[in-house]
Amino acid sequence: MEADELNLLFEVFEDAPRQGPGSIETTRHALRLLPDSLRVERVLDLGCGTGGSTIVLAQHTGAHVTAVDIHPPFLAALRARAGELGLADSITTVAADMADVTSLGTGFDLVWAEGSAYSIGFENALRSWRPLLRSGGCLVVTELVWFVAEPAERARAFFADEYLDMRDEATRIDQARDVGYELVGSFRLPAEDWRAYYAGLEAPLREAISRRGDREIYTTLQLEREIYETCGDDYGYLCAWPCRSWQNQRADPRPPDKPMQQTGLRPAADRQDVGRHDGSPAAHSGRSHNSPFAPADHITLAVQALSNQFRGNPMQDQAVSMAVRKIARITGKSGQSEQLRLALARLESATRHEPGCVEFTFFQAISDPDSFVLLEHFIDQSALDAHMQLEHTRAFFSAQLLDSVTAVDVPRLS
Numbered sequence: 144m145e146a147d148e149l150n151l152l153f154e155v156f157e158d159a160p161r162q163g164p165g166s167i168e169t170t171r172h173a174l175r176l177l178p179d180s181l182r183v184e185r186v187l188d189l190g191c192g193t194g195g196s197t198i199v200l201a202q203h204t205g206a207h208v209t210a211v212d213i214h215p216p217f218l219a220a221l222r223a224r225a226g227e228l229g230l231a232d233s234i235t236t237v238a239a240d241m242a243d244v245t246s247l248g249t250g251f252d253l254v255w256a257e258g259s260a261y262s263i264g265f266e267n268a269l270r271s272w273r274p275l276l277r278s279g280g281c282l283v284v285t286e287l288v289w290f291v292a293e294p295a296e297r298a299r300a301f302f303a304d305e306y307l308d309m310r311d312e313a314t315r316i317d318q319a320r321d322v323g324y325e326l327v328g329s330f331r332l333p334a335e336d337w338r339a340y341y342a343g344l345e346a347p348l349r350e351a352i353s354r355r356g357d358r359e360i361y362t363t364l365q366l367e368r369e370i371y372e373t374c375g376d377d378y379g380y381l382c383a384w385p386c387r388s389w390q391n392q393r394a395d396p397r398p399p400d401k402p403m404q405q406t407g408l409r410p411a412a413d414r415q416d417v418g419r420h421d422g423s424p425a426a427h428s429g430r431s432h433n434s435p436f437a438p439a440d441h442i443t444l445a446v447q448a449l450s451n452q453f454r455g456n457p458m459q460d461q462a463v464s465m466a467v468r469k470i471a472r473i474t475g476k477s478g479q480s481e482q483l484r485l486a487l488a489r490l491e492s493a494t495r496h497e498p499g500c501v502e503f504t505f506f507q508a509i510s511d512p513d514s515f516v517l518l519e520h521f522i523d524q525s526a527l528d529a530h531m532q533l534e535h536t537r538a539f540f541s542a543q544l545l546d547s548v549t550a551v552d553v554p555r556l557s
């Protein structure tokens with residue numbers, strides 16, 4: 144990429160709400176799916192950009208968030224937004240290279256990295272970030288992955304230049320396990336997150352181009368968008384939340400690899416608090432009991448995460464006593480797992496827009512691609528009844544991809 148284009152892209156991204164696909168709703172969704180038992184007081188947001196996720200993390204966890212990025216102008220934009228939203232005391236920005244995490248401290252309850260792990264190599268990132276977490280803490284990471292075994296040639300050629308080490312979902316999940324995490328769950332970012340990301344870049348791109356007086360400039364960003372529009376079913380972002388195991392507390396004997404890609408920017412050493420923060424580690428639970436997650440396959444782990452999520456406090460129960468929660472185990476017709484996965488993805492995306500839907504998430508078993516688990520949570524029975532009558536639900540069932548469905552009601556336990 145030419146230096147001119149690189150400068151233009153930095154300008155565009157500095158003015159953009161996000162620097163990669165994602166959304167407020169997706170960040171909140173991932174937060175909701177974390178184990179209820181996870182007490183969150185200290186959060187680290189790595190590769191935070193202008194703070195698309197940082198702001199949501201501060202608002203929805205009430206924790207203190209340390210936000211790290213290598214590009215100081217992104218952090219300046221984040222500080223300005225945090226100030227406007229009254230979050231100055233909740234966020235500390237640190238201009239640093241996330242490949243060298245030694246100065247960031249340890250004992251974080253939650254480490255968050257949306258779209259940034261790739262820049263120092265995914266496996267290397269997960270390995271070197273693990274010591275940042277307290278025992279039992281969680282890492283939430285989004286990563287660009289191939290969704291299909293044979294991606295379109297155009298997409299393959301584009302990412303051979305842009306992200307040579309791009310892998311499939313199963314490989315990334317295996318790598319997380321290999322470097323000492325237990326996988327609690329994962330989901331794919333919805334297509335709306337890509338559309339919103341590109342839409343958010345339109346005005347800054349137009350303005351940056353017109354500042355240069357050149358209306359014809361064609362950037363990698365525009366090419367990337369075209370590739371997404373034509374081949375976007377073949378790849379996308381996986382959001383996974385592996386946790387540092389309670390059981391596996393030995394020091395990792397393997398040193399982190401050398402970073403696979405560098406941005407070419409030098410890390411600045413400035414550390415700027417948005418507001419007051421004394422840097423002292425907040426008290427945390429110091430939990431040392433064994434993991435509640437049995438070593439099991441993807442579905443078991445997902446169900447475990449759900450049961451934690453549904454065990455709320457009795458005060459909340461009164462307000463939501465009419466809610467309907469179900470876990471459905473779905474078996475697809477043999478040989479049609481890919482069609483069923485796509486149909487479930489469409490159903491999930493449409494259902495999440497229903498006013499009565501609180502949660503609608505499906506998981507596919509890695510060990511048996513015909514097996515799925517669906518987590519459903521509606522505000523009440525009439526919301527579920529309405530869901531069953533909607534066009535997208537009818538279309539899902541009329542596709543006749545199902546071999547069997549068994550659903551259990553999950554009452555909220557107090």
Ligand SMILES: C[S@@+](CC[C@H](N)C(=O)[O-])C[C@H]1O[C@@H](n2cnc3c(N)ncnc32)[C@H](O)[C@@H]1O
Nearest residue numbers: 161162163190192212213240241257258259262
């Ligand atoms: C794709 S953007 C994602 C930004 C943000 N998390 C989001 O989702 O909008 C990747 C971010 O990682 C930052 N980054 C890349 N390499 C880095 C490094 N070695 N250390 C710290 N930040 C880095 C970039 O400056 C950029 O803000």
